[in-house]
Every structure is written in structure tokens, then in C-alpha cells.
Amino acid sequence: MQEIRSKMRSKSGFSFFSKITSSKKRPSLSIPSKSYDLSGIDKTTDNAAEIIEKWNTEYVSPNKFYSLFYESKRDAKKFVKRVKELQNAMDLLIREDPNSETLLRAQKLMQIAMKRLQNEFLQILTMNRAHLDPESVSTRSPTSVMSNDEDAWHEYRSAGDSIMEVEEVSKNSRKELKSIAECMISAGYAKECASTYKSIRKSIVDESLYRLGVEKISSSKAKKMPYEVVELKMKRWIEAVKVSMKTLFTSEKSLCDEVFESSASLKESCFKDISKEGALLLFGFPEIIAVRDKKNPHMKKIFPLLDMYCVITENLLAIEVIFSFPSISAVRTQAHISLSRLSESILSHLVEYESEIRKDSSKTMVPGGGVHPMTISTMDHISRLSEYSSSLMDILNGSTSSSSKSLLPKSYFNVTESDESPTSELRVRFAWLILVLLCKIDGKSEIYKDFSMQYLFLANNLQHVVSKASSTNLKQLLRDDWITRHFEKVKQFAKSYERLAWGPLVSMCPAISTSEALDMSPEEAKMQFEKFIESFENTCEAHSECVVPDPKLLDEMKYSIGRKLLPIYRDFYNAHRNAVILVGREDGWNVRYTPEDIENRLSELFSGKGILDNRYVCTADLCLVRTATSPTPRRKTRSLSCRRF
Structure with missing residues (x-):
């Protein structure tokens, strides 16, 4: 500011006469016409001289600037009015008597007036800087975003609110800036006015962006940064875009339009020089990050990229409106380029994620x-x-890759050939990704040597998949028919487990209605009890490690097994218990399991109580077997081996 003031002090004067004659043809030196009122012009010049000389910049204290618009609003209005009258008088003199002494006097007065107005313009902008330059943002350190302190995070998020408050330039100040600008522009001093305005306002925009964490980062520097640092910068960038588009650029455009309402060219020139550099820096950041992460895809990186994509998309219309001038079309172009690069990177991450599951x-x-x-x-x-369905549909719609409908077998997913909507495309993509997972789980089931355990494993995993799908946004994408069909598949797997694991036990207890059971002797019944109890204990022991985490599936499986086993056993027990007890007294044998005992044992199924071996690593959610087996080399494959899905 001092530098700007010193430059203005160093000027010996404004070449006002050259300004007004450069755009107007100088009249010939003919004898002045008497058609104008010379006394009226002299009076106008005297009136202007009175107020202009009163506030002559040369006569104020060098250590303190006494603002005309601050010290005396009445004098300020009078000053502007007299300057406009003087301008009109000078225009008349130039036409009628360009060599008059009055015109020379008016020119000197106008130079003094313009210097005063330029200083006033600078003073008003500077005095209001406190309202446009939020200290609350600069006090936030970059690391505070990662803080667990909710108050700190809230303060950072409220930076936008702070800027909104301090960006409110008072109505009077706006009017004063506009009044001075119009006066200087009409007098031919548009360049000086715009230069002063740009010097103050650009520093505010640039500094505000810096405080919001927007800084220039080269591609090479971004590649060397740890991902944790990059992720932090991405989060700060997202907040910076929200604040910038909601307050900073919007307010700047509004102020610029109001101050330079009388000149469309100055509106564009000032806003371009003030905002273009910062806006390009802001909207160029995603392109750098997208290119960086495209070469190192990982699923955890896709969500910050999607968040960046969303925030640009949400503000795209505002970007088009705020940066609508032809001279700043580069900002709009950069926003679209960043969207395109983010799309490419997101698609790359999705493809790589599918590949990771396959391999x-x-x-x-x-x-x-x-x-x-x-x-x-x-x-x-x-x-x-x-949760990013809308953005993913846009990304897939703009992708040049072929439709994914061919990925799925027709029997797996019902999508008509005529349905070419983005929603259909996204639905197929999600269904395909889940199918890749299920086929991989199908392959992993073979690690269990017991076929019944394979089906239990498949039932548990498919139940988790469908439960997750039905309780999230996936339900709207995959639709009810997909959910219903896969829940039925869960029941099929559960029945297969039940048939293989518990079927032999059920078949050991003959129905009470058969003639064989009715005619059975006490000794034969005792032998049947012994076989059943031994088989029951062995079956319970063999499946004591089995787990069914889903409560609904757990209840259904317990009920299904109990329904097949308990009624038959209860009937057989009631029919032969007394006779068997009498026969068994000699050797002290007794029926050890009542129907209630069987029911209690069945109620303990699928809780994983048998998992006691120290080879197991257990957490609150699951247990894993410690294995020293080295993973087999990864193989790239396009086909899916999926026998049971």
C-alpha cells in the first residue's frame, strides 16, 4: 500500500489534457464563438476550485491521510458533483475555445481532483480490507484438519461463514467506490482507477485462497508426497472450493460489477486480473492429483477422488456463471479438464479393484x-x-468403454437389450462386481474338505452380501428382484448344508408310525437310542465350530434342523423310554438325552463355541486360521469360474 501511495506521490501530475484530446479531434484554432456563456463557465470553475483546493492532496499531512469521504460525507458528494460539472465545462471549452486560460486552469484543477479521488478510492478499499480479509482463516494450521478436536474442525469449517461475514462491504462504501469510479472513468482516468482496484482486490483473493490451503503444487512434487499428505490436501481443497464459490468469487464478482457498472470492459478486465490466476490454481489441483493417482490405483483412494468430482459438479453451473467472461474462459475449461481427469482416474481405480478381487x-x-x-x-x-450413484452414472455415461451388459450372463441379471439408460449401465456394473466377489468366494469354499461346510460358508457369505445390499443404496440400484433371488439362493445353500450335515442323523430315528418302530423290542430300541445318541454327539462335536453371524439366518437354520429332528425323536423317546430304562438297569444304562436336552444342544448351534484351538486368530467380528502357506502367484484372467452362483 505504501508502495502504491509513493508511486502516486512521485507523479508530478496527471496528463489530463492528453487524455481528453487523444480520443477527441482537436478543434482548429479559429476565433472563439460567443455562443456559450463564459461567465457561467468561470463560475463553474470557481465553484470547483473552492472544494478541490480545500481537499488538495498536496496540502494534507504527509504522516496522515485525511479522507474526504470519511471526514465529511457532505463535502464528498459536493466534490464529486463539482468535478462532474467541471468536466462538462471543459468539454464545452474544448469545442469553443481550446486555448483559453480558463481551460488551462480547469485542467490543473482536474489533475488535483483526480489525484485526490484516486487516493480516496485506495483509502476506501484499504479501510474495508479488514472486512474482506478474514483473520479467522489464516489462524488455522493445515494439520488442524486432522485433529480429533471437534471444535477445531468446526472452526475450520466455519471459515467460510467468517469470510461471508467480512466480505459484506457496507452499502455506503459500495456507493462511494462506484461514485469515484464513474467520476474517474468519465474524466478519462479509467486505467488509474482500475489499477488501484486490482492491486488491492487481487491481494485479498490470493491471500484468502492461500489461507484456505490452496497452493501451487507441481506434478513432480505431488508424485513424491505420501498419500496421507495428499489426502489431507484433497480434504482442504474440497472445503476451499465450497468457500470460494459460495463467498469469495461470488462476492468479488458482485463487488466488481457494482463498482464498474458504467463500464463493461472494466468489469471484465478487473475481475479477470483479480480472480483468474487464483481460480486456475484452485481448479487445476484435481488434474494434478488425478494424474498422480491414476498410475497408483487403490480402492481407498477412489472416495476422495469422487468427493472432488462431486464438488466440481455441484459448482459447475456457478463456475459457468461467475467466470462467464470470454477472457477467463480458461477457468471454465480447467474445471472441465479436471472433471475429465478425475473421471479417468476413478474408472481406472474401479477396473483395478475388480482385478484385485479376481487375483x-x-x-x-x-x-x-x-x-x-x-x-x-x-x-x-x-x-x-x-452412495455416489449420480456421479458414477455421469462418469460411466461419459466413458468411451463398451457397455458392460455383455459382462453378465442373461440368467444372472435381467436387463433388457433396449434399456440403454445410465442407471441400467451402473446397475450392471455393480451386479458384475458383486458376481466377481461371489465367484471368488465360491472358489475359496473349496478350502473346506467337508462339503457341508462349503455350503455353510457360501450361505454365510451370500447372506452378508445380500443383507448389506438390502440395507444400503445398493437396494435402489440392484432392485428387489435381485435381492429376492439372492436371498432364495442363501436358503438353498443353507438347505444343502442341513441335508449333508444333519440328514444322516435324522434318518437314524425311524418314524413312530412305521410298523418297524412299533414292533421294535426294548433291546432293539436301546440299541437304536445308543446309535442315535452317539451320532448326535459326534455331529454336534463336528459342527461345534460352525458359526452363523446373521441373526435371522441363524434362527431359520436352528428352526429348520429342530423341526426335522425333534418331533421324530420325541415320538420315539415317548414310545420306548420306559422299556429301555427297565432293560438297561442291569448294566446301569439310561437314556441320557431327553427331547428337551436335544433342543438345548441344538440351541447352542452355530455360536462357534468349539473354536478353542490356538491356531485361530479371533476378533469381535470374525476368526481366521493362522496359515504359513505362501500365496500362489497372481494370474491375470478374464473368465470367471463360478459353479454355484
């Missing part, structure tokens, strides 16, 4: 046929992805 070769076994960690993590990612 997974871990041999870790989940005890008891529980839910595999891959199922949990993959469904967490997929369900979270579904």
Missing part, C-alpha cells in the same frame, strides 16, 4: 464357515460406492 489368492480359512474378510471389505466398499 486374490490368499489361503486363509475362516473357522466355522463364517464370513470371509474379503466379503466384508468388498461389500463395505461397494455399498459406499453406491
Whole structure:
């Protein structure tokens, strides 16, 4: 500011006469016409001289600037009015008597007046800087965003509110700036006025963006940054865009339009020089990050990229409106380029994620046929992805890749050939990604040597998949028919487990209505009890490690097994218990399991109580087997081996 003031002090004077004659043809030196009122012009000049000389910049204290618009609003209005009258008088003199002494006097007065107005313009802008330059933003350090202190995070988020408050230039100040600008422009001093305005306002915009965490980062520097640092910068950038578009650029455009309402060219020139550099820096950041992460895809990176994509998309209309001038079309172009690069990077991450699922070769076994960690993590990612359905539809719609309908077998997903909507395309993509997961789970089921455990494993994992899908945004994407069909598949797997694991036990207890059971002797009944109880204990022991995490599926499976086993056993027990007890007294034998005992044992099924071996690593959610088996080399494959899905 001092530099600007010193430059203005160093000027010996404004070449006002050259300004007004450069745009107007100088009249010939003919004899002045007497058609104008010379006394009226002299009076106008005297009136102007009175107020102009009163506030002559040369006569104020060098240590303190006494603002005309601050000290005396009445004098300020009078000053502007007299300057406009003087300008009109000078225009008349130039036409009628360009060599008059009055014109020379008026020229000197106008130079003094313009210097005063330029200083006033600078003073008003500077005095209001406190309202446009939020200290609350600068006090936030970059690391505060990662703080667990909710108050600190709230303060950072409220930076936008602070800027909104301090960006409110008072109505009077706006009027004064506009009044001075119009006066200087009409007098031919538009360049000086605009230069002063730009010097103050650009520094405010640039500094505000810097305080919001927007800084210039080269591609090479971004590549060397740890991802944690990049992720932090992405979060700060998202907040910076919200604040910038809601307050900073919007307010700047509004102020610029109001101050320079009388000149369309100055509106554009000032706003361009003030905002273009900062806006390009702001909207150029996603392109750098997208290119960086496209070469190092990972599923955890896709969500910050989607957040960046969303915030640009949400503000795209505002960007088009605020940066509508032809001279700043580069800002609009940069926003669209960043969207395109983000789209490419997001698609790259999705393709790589599918590949990671396909190539997974871990041999870790989940005890008891529980839910595999891959199922949990993959469904967490997929369900979270579904929250970005709208953005993903835009990305897929703009993608040049072929339709994904050909990915799925017609029997798996019912999509008509005529349905070419983005929603249909996204639905197929999500269904395909889930199918890739299920086929991988199908392959991992073979680690269990017992076929019944394979089906329990498949039932648990598919139940988790469908439950997750039905309780998130995936339900709207995949629709009810997909949910229903896969729930039925869960029941089929559960029945297969039940048939293989518990069927032999059920068949050992003959129905009470058969003639064989009615005619059975006490000794034969005792032998039948012994066989059944031994088989029951062995079956319970063999499946004591089995787990069914889903409460609904757990109840259904217990009920189904109990319904097949308990009524038959209860009838057989009631028919032969007394006779068997009498026969068994000699050797002290007794029926050890009443129907209630059987029911109690069945109620303990699928709780994983048998998982006591120290080879198991257990957490609150699942148990895994410690294995030293080295994973087999990853193989790239396009086809899916999926026998049971």
C-alpha cells in the first residue's frame, strides 16, 4: 500500500489534457464563438476550485491521510458533483475555445481532483480490507484438519461463514467506490482507477485462497508426497472450493460489477486480473492429483477422488456463471479438464479393484464357515460406492468403454437389450462386481474338505452380501428382484448344508408310525437310542465350530434342523423310554438325552463355541486360521469360474 501511495506521490501530475484530446479531434484554432456563456463557465470553475483546493492532496499531512469521504460525507458528494460539472465545462471549452486560460486552469484543477479521488478510492478499499480479509482463516494450521478436536474442525469449517461475514462491504462504501469510479472513468482516468482496484482486490483473493490451503503444487512434487499428505490436501481443497464459490468469487464478482457498472470492459478486465490466476490454481489441483493417482490405483483412494468430482459438479453451473467472461474462459475449461481427469482416474481405480478381487489368492480359512474378510471389505466398499450413484452414472455415461451388459450372463441379471439408460449401465456394473466377489468366494469354499461346510460358508457369505445390499443404496440400484433371488439362493445353500450335515442323523430315528418302530423290542430300541445318541454327539462335536453371524439366518437354520429332528425323536423317546430304562438297569444304562436336552444342544448351534484351538486368530467380528502357506502367484484372467452362483 505504501508502495502504491509513493508511486502516486512521485507523479508530478496527471496528463489530463492528453487524455481528453487523444480520443477527441482537436478543434482548429479559429476565433472563439460567443455562443456559450463564459461567465457561467468561470463560475463553474470557481465553484470547483473552492472544494478541490480545500481537499488538495498536496496540502494534507504527509504522516496522515485525511479522507474526504470519511471526514465529511457532505463535502464528498459536493466534490464529486463539482468535478462532474467541471468536466462538462471543459468539454464545452474544448469545442469553443481550446486555448483559453480558463481551460488551462480547469485542467490543473482536474489533475488535483483526480489525484485526490484516486487516493480516496485506495483509502476506501484499504479501510474495508479488514472486512474482506478474514483473520479467522489464516489462524488455522493445515494439520488442524486432522485433529480429533471437534471444535477445531468446526472452526475450520466455519471459515467460510467468517469470510461471508467480512466480505459484506457496507452499502455506503459500495456507493462511494462506484461514485469515484464513474467520476474517474468519465474524466478519462479509467486505467488509474482500475489499477488501484486490482492491486488491492487481487491481494485479498490470493491471500484468502492461500489461507484456505490452496497452493501451487507441481506434478513432480505431488508424485513424491505420501498419500496421507495428499489426502489431507484433497480434504482442504474440497472445503476451499465450497468457500470460494459460495463467498469469495461470488462476492468479488458482485463487488466488481457494482463498482464498474458504467463500464463493461472494466468489469471484465478487473475481475479477470483479480480472480483468474487464483481460480486456475484452485481448479487445476484435481488434474494434478488425478494424474498422480491414476498410475497408483487403490480402492481407498477412489472416495476422495469422487468427493472432488462431486464438488466440481455441484459448482459447475456457478463456475459457468461467475467466470462467464470470454477472457477467463480458461477457468471454465480447467474445471472441465479436471472433471475429465478425475473421471479417468476413478474408472481406472474401479477396473483395478475388480482385478484385485479376481487375483486374490490368499489361503486363509475362516473357522466355522463364517464370513470371509474379503466379503466384508468388498461389500463395505461397494455399498459406499453406491452412495455416489449420480456421479458414477455421469462418469460411466461419459466413458468411451463398451457397455458392460455383455459382462453378465442373461440368467444372472435381467436387463433388457433396449434399456440403454445410465442407471441400467451402473446397475450392471455393480451386479458384475458383486458376481466377481461371489465367484471368488465360491472358489475359496473349496478350502473346506467337508462339503457341508462349503455350503455353510457360501450361505454365510451370500447372506452378508445380500443383507448389506438390502440395507444400503445398493437396494435402489440392484432392485428387489435381485435381492429376492439372492436371498432364495442363501436358503438353498443353507438347505444343502442341513441335508449333508444333519440328514444322516435324522434318518437314524425311524418314524413312530412305521410298523418297524412299533414292533421294535426294548433291546432293539436301546440299541437304536445308543446309535442315535452317539451320532448326535459326534455331529454336534463336528459342527461345534460352525458359526452363523446373521441373526435371522441363524434362527431359520436352528428352526429348520429342530423341526426335522425333534418331533421324530420325541415320538420315539415317548414310545420306548420306559422299556429301555427297565432293560438297561442291569448294566446301569439310561437314556441320557431327553427331547428337551436335544433342543438345548441344538440351541447352542452355530455360536462357534468349539473354536478353542490356538491356531485361530479371533476378533469381535470374525476368526481366521493362522496359515504359513505362501500365496500362489497372481494370474491375470478374464473368465470367471463360478459353479454355484
